[in-house]
Amino acid sequence: MTSVTHRPTWTPWLYLAPALLVLGGLLVYPIWQLGLISFFRYTQAQVSGGEPTTFQGFGNYSALFSDPQFWQVLLATVLFAAACVVSTLAVGCALAVLLTRVRAVPRLALMLAALGAWATPAVTGSTVWLFLFDPDFGPVNRLLGLGDHSWTYGRLSAFLLVLLEVVWCSFPFVMVTVYAGIRAVPAEVLEAAALDGASQWRIWRSVLAPMLRPILTVVTIQSVIWDFKVFTQIYVMTNGGGIAGQNLVLNVYAYQQAFASSQYGLGSAIGVVMLLILLAVTLVYLRLLHRQGEDL
Amino acid sequence: MNPPRLNRPRLNPLRHPWRTAAEASALIVAVVVAFPLYWMVLGAFKPAGEIESTEPRPWTLAPSLDSFRRVFGQQDFGRYFVNSLVVAGSVVIVSALIAFLAATAVTRFRFRFRTTLLIMFLVAQMVPVEALTIPLFFQMRDFGLLNTLGSLVLPHIAFSLPFAIWMLRGFVKGVPEALEEAAYIDGASRSRFLWQILFPLVLPGLVATSAFSFISAWNDFLFAKSFIISDTSQSTLPMALLVFFKPDEPDWGGVMAASTVMTIPVLVFFVLVQRRLVSGLGGAVKD
Amino acid sequence: MNLSPRIPALLLTALVVTACAPQTSSNSSSDKDEKTGTLRVWLFQEVGNEPKQKVVDSVVAAFEKAHSGINVDVEYIPVETRAQRVKAAFNDPSSAPDVMEYGNTDTAGYVKDGGLLDVSKEFAGWSEAKDTDPTAKTSVTVDGRIYGSPFYVGVRALYYRTDVFKELGLEAPRTMTELAVTARKIRAAKPELYGLVVGGAYTYGAMPFIWANGGELATGKDGSYASAISGGSAQKGIKEYTSLFTDDNCPAAKCAGMGGNDTITAFAAGKAAMAIGGDFSHTAVEAGKVKGEYAVVPLPGVSAGSIAPAFAGGNNIGVLKSTSHRTMAVQLMEQLTSKKTQTAMFDAMGFLPTFPDVRQQVAAEQPYVKPFARTLAAGTKFVPASPAWSQIDSSSVLPTMFQEVISGKKSVAAASKEAATKMNDAFGSAG
Numbered sequence A: 001m002t003s004v005t006h007r008p009t010w011t012p013w014l015y016l017a018p019a020l021l022v023l024g025g026l027l028v029y030p031i032w033q034l035g036l037i038s039f040f041r042y043t044q045a046q047v048s049g050g051e052p053t054t055f056q057g058f059g060n061y062s063a064l065f066s067d068p069q070f071w072q073v074l075l076a077t078v079l080f081a082a083a084c085v086v087s088t089l090a091v092g093c094a095l096a097v098l099l100t101r102v103r104a105v106p107r108l109a110l111m112l113a114a115l116g117a118w119a120t121p122a123v124t125g126s127t128v129w130l131f132l133f134d135p136d137f138g139p140v141n142r143l144l145g146l147g148d149h150s151w152t153y154g155r156l157s158a159f160l161l162v163l164l165e166v167v168w169c170s171f172p173f174v175m176v177t178v179y180a181g182i183r184a185v186p187a188e189v190l191e192a193a194a195l196d197g198a199s200q201w202r203i204w205r206s207v208l209a210p211m212l213r214p215i216l217t218v219v220t221i222q223s224v225i226w227d228f229k230v231f232t233q234i235y236v237m238t239n240g241g242g243i244a245g246q247n248l249v250l251n252v253y254a255y256q257q258a259f260a261s262s263q264y265g266l267g268s269a270i271g272v273v274m275l276l277i278l279l280a281v282t283l284v285y286l287r288l289l290h291r292q293g294e295d296l
Numbered sequence B: 001m002n003p004p005r006l007n008r009p010r011l012n013p014l015r016h017p018w019r020t021a022a023e024a025s026a027l028i029v030a031v032v033v034a035f036p037l038y039w040m041v042l043g044a045f046k047p048a049g050e051i052e053s054t055e056p057r058p059w060t061l062a063p064s065l066d067s068f069r070r071v072f073g074q075q076d077f078g079r080y081f082v083n084s085l086v087v088a089g090s091v092v093i094v095s096a097l098i099a100f101l102a103a104t105a106v107t108r109f110r111f112r113f114r115t116t117l118l119i120m121f122l123v124a125q126m127v128p129v130e131a132l133t134i135p136l137f138f139q140m141r142d143f144g145l146l147n148t149l150g151s152l153v154l155p156h157i158a159f160s161l162p163f164a165i166w167m168l169r170g171f172v173k174g175v176p177e178a179l180e181e182a183a184y185i186d187g188a189s190r191s192r193f194l195w196q197i198l199f200p201l202v203l204p205g206l207v208a209t210s211a212f213s214f215i216s217a218w219n220d221f222l223f224a225k226s227f228i229i230s231d232t233s234q235s236t237l238p239m240a241l242l243v244f245f246k247p248d249e250p251d252w253g254g255v256m257a258a259s260t261v262m263t264i265p266v267l268v269f270f271v272l273v274q275r276r277l278v279s280g281l282g283g284a285v286k287d
Numbered sequence C: 001m002n003l004s005p006r007i008p009a010l011l012l013t014a015l016v017v018t019a020c021a022p023q024t025s026s027n028s029s030s031d032k033d034e035k036t037g038t039l040r041v042w043l044f045q046e047v048g049n050e051p052k053q054k055v056v057d058s059v060v061a062a063f064e065k066a067h068s069g070i071n072v073d074v075e076y077i078p079v080e081t082r083a084q085r086v087k088a089a090f091n092d093p094s095s096a097p098d099v100m101e102y103g104n105t106d107t108a109g110y111v112k113d114g115g116l117l118d119v120s121k122e123f124a125g126w127s128e129a130k131d132t133d134p135t136a137k138t139s140v141t142v143d144g145r146i147y148g149s150p151f152y153v154g155v156r157a158l159y160y161r162t163d164v165f166k167e168l169g170l171e172a173p174r175t176m177t178e179l180a181v182t183a184r185k186i187r188a189a190k191p192e193l194y195g196l197v198v199g200g201a202y203t204y205g206a207m208p209f210i211w212a213n214g215g216e217l218a219t220g221k222d223g224s225y226a227s228a229i230s231g232g233s234a235q236k237g238i239k240e241y242t243s244l245f246t247d248d249n250c251p252a253a254k255c256a257g258m259g260g261n262d263t264i265t266a267f268a269a270g271k272a273a274m275a276i277g278g279d280f281s282h283t284a285v286e287a288g289k290v291k292g293e294y295a296v297v298p299l300p301g302v303s304a305g306s307i308a309p310a311f312a313g314g315n316n317i318g319v320l321k322s323t324s325h326r327t328m329a330v331q332l333m334e335q336l337t338s339k340k341t342q343t344a345m346f347d348a349m350g351f352l353p354t355f356p357d358v359r360q361q362v363a364a365e366q367p368y369v370k371p372f373a374r375t376l377a378a379g380t381k382f383v384p385a386s387p388a389w390s391q392i393d394s395s396s397v398l399p400t401m402f403q404e405v406i407s408g409k410k411s412v413a414a415a416s417k418e419a420a421t422k423m424n425d426a427f428g429s430a431g
Helices: A011-037 A059-065 A068-101 A104-119 A122-132 A139-144 A155-184 A187-195 A200-228 A232-237 A250-259 A264-291 B015-045 B066-072 B077-108 B114-126 B129-142 B150-174 B177-185 B190-218 B222-227 B237-242 B252-285 C006-016 C050-066 C079-091 C104-112 C120-125 C127-131 C134-138 C162-167 C176-189 C203-212 C232-242 C260-268 C279-287 C326-336 C339-349 C356-365 C367-377 C388-394 C397-406 C412-430
Strands: C037-045 C070-078 C099-103 C149-154 C156-161 C194-197 C218-221 C224-227 C272-278 C294-297 C313-319
Touching (some): A011 B129, A068 A104, A068 A200, A068 A250, A104 A155, A122 B252, A155 A200, A200 B114, A232 A250, B066 B252, B077 B114, B077 B150, B077 B237, B150 B222, B190 B252, B222 B237, B237 B252, B237 C079, C037 C050, C037 C079, C070 C079, C079 C099, C099 C104, C149 C326, C156 C279, C156 C367, C176 C272, C203 C232, C203 C397, C224 C412, C232 C397, C232 C412, C279 C367, C313 C326, C388 C397
Antiparallel strands (some): C099 C313, C149 C313, C156 C294
């Protein structure tokens, strides 16, 4: 990005004022409360005033860190989220490029299908996918001749099934955004590259990707945040975490261990840990971009 | 504003066979992606007992409107629908305006704490929403907003803003500095540039961003469950869907029909959005 | 870009500063006992809600007529939203109802949260209360105090396919051992069917096996429970249940992940010869493929002729602590759960009455109720009346235990010991 022309004035703050007001009141403050709650014994009985709140120091955190299941779930979450992010971005970008190569009718068909997938409520999307892959009632096994193979019994195949659904409902966002970005690239640039005989992959790597970097950055960060926090898909499709909890991810774990039974102190501690991990991932990612000469 | 034509055939006749292959794969992908949706709509029309049949058929010989009747027959269904529209509509409009201003500030100005602010905008999305529900509940209570649509609109604005600001940055950045300088040389005031030049150029991006806020507000269960406590007349559409999820005997036909009903308005919104998105953007960035 | 370490530092500082405690609300009981005004009532919204609404409307009309100046406002809330709604009601007494319906496993939790009113005195003085089923009474009792009135019960029994049994010359099993043998026979003769469809996540279907073998989930009472799930008899029950997850009855690959609803779905679709289903599953099975081809008997116990103790599910109606119309609210609660209302509610919705005499009377009219009524009469059991139960339930302690055994990850002894530890942790922390 070229240098910004404006010298520091009060103008940006004026523009930011409404956003800061809303975010300060409705996000910063609750997050501060979240941090606070994570140091207390704070269950529904405390919230509704049945019992006094008691300060626990790092009690909630040590309970969390001493649970071996937590570390297992954390590892599974990181790997699963990474797989989801990579697949979603790959599918989304590939289809965005495809969209620029086709005429109006197929483009509209793909666009509409993708928008439909995006618009479907997560609960329903997960339920329908589960129906599709059901060993007894689903058409997929019939189609693939898999008999009554169960997709949710094996740990990896259950994760794979959920991954497919996650990619299905989140690639449209990537595809539409990147497609819009590609359309914004001046046609001459692409034509020049094509005339020079550059391959599709080369055009993407050397021309499109650098120009789309601001958009790709946002899309990547958002995907990381969303996929790390996957809840509905796992909860619905693996029936609350899979056989003996083999498909638990952090958000479902937090829900089962804490929120469902109103242990807000413990739940907030998990929330804080999630926040710190995501923050670290984001900062590292941004720093890498920075090193490549990119600016925020 | 004519979108640039990337695939002008006369440039390279060899592209033709490729285009056919590309179009065929686009159609195949479209079918695969649409199939779950088709299954959902099909489920809504299947008569009771046929959804969970050991012989799953991709059609139904006896389409029935029973499931839709159960959905529309619910008390106050129309009311829920309007409430959902009001919530999603207000969230979209207010957050788009606020985000536009904020995105302009963080892309076209350089000031202290700019980066810190940008990171802070992201942080909010990183914690599980359930964890924030309790503090938000007390805030809504203190504002006297519990049991009103306001208790849904406000948190949703807050939750869609960070994302909207981040998304819009790219679009605002795409508008060349030269354009801004030219506007000032022509004697335009800052607010004139902002609203009459920048705003229309960023509009497609705003619309794309709005699509996201719209969906998250439209499909939300959690806030609606937590903040609309005692006044069902303020409930939203997802509550009508939840009725069908009974732990002991979920009514899949009802779930599919209610989901179909919920998905359609978003699709309509999207179809409108899609045209703007595609047509507007190319022109916006061209010098 | 300039990312200084100051952001995380700032955050940390904010987190560590714990000068003031998080917000709470005060939910003290109201001293007022007004005799006029509006009574707010929350009932669960059923899928076909109109018949329920009709019965309630007539009760309300009679109540309003009897108490001039009282206006009753009934609201139907989706079952799925109850957890958040009820919590919110406890947090914001001004939005809270006076009277509400709640699932009976939630009783202890709601009492601990300080939400329900102790109605022991009124309940004791109410003439119909003495006829209440003892298990139903347990489900409104915490620490010997009564916190509501049972509204209906739900109980599970054995559904089986009469056509399949006839074809293979089989009879309804009379003992648990026979149950397993019959199931395997069917699967061997008809490999496309599950013998007895079972689910690794179907806790309420598994509990009778533990209880029938003399095991318990937990022992103790009045707030100090200790897990008994790793006891010898309980382990026997666990072994008996998990041994059904084999390729010759219900393959682990498919059945380990099933919950109660999945098993009924499979039965209704004609995929299983037997299933453990509730009286509330009757409608779903009737709508399925097997209509007219099935019968129901109580789930057999260990010895011939005995009935395995079933879990007594169901709902209660209670009064909230924050009510300012105590007398009126309690009276309305009694009217909503009276014998008369429960009879009408059975006719309208098929909800099983909590009074054995009323139950007998309706079983005479509707034969399908008989096996369920017999199961209830044989004695049912309830989950520990501890607020820890909701934690044990939501963190899937028991399904995890069953699934670990079924998938061969752990032995019965190891899995049940681990489950016992988790349960005791929960009992210890939730008190």
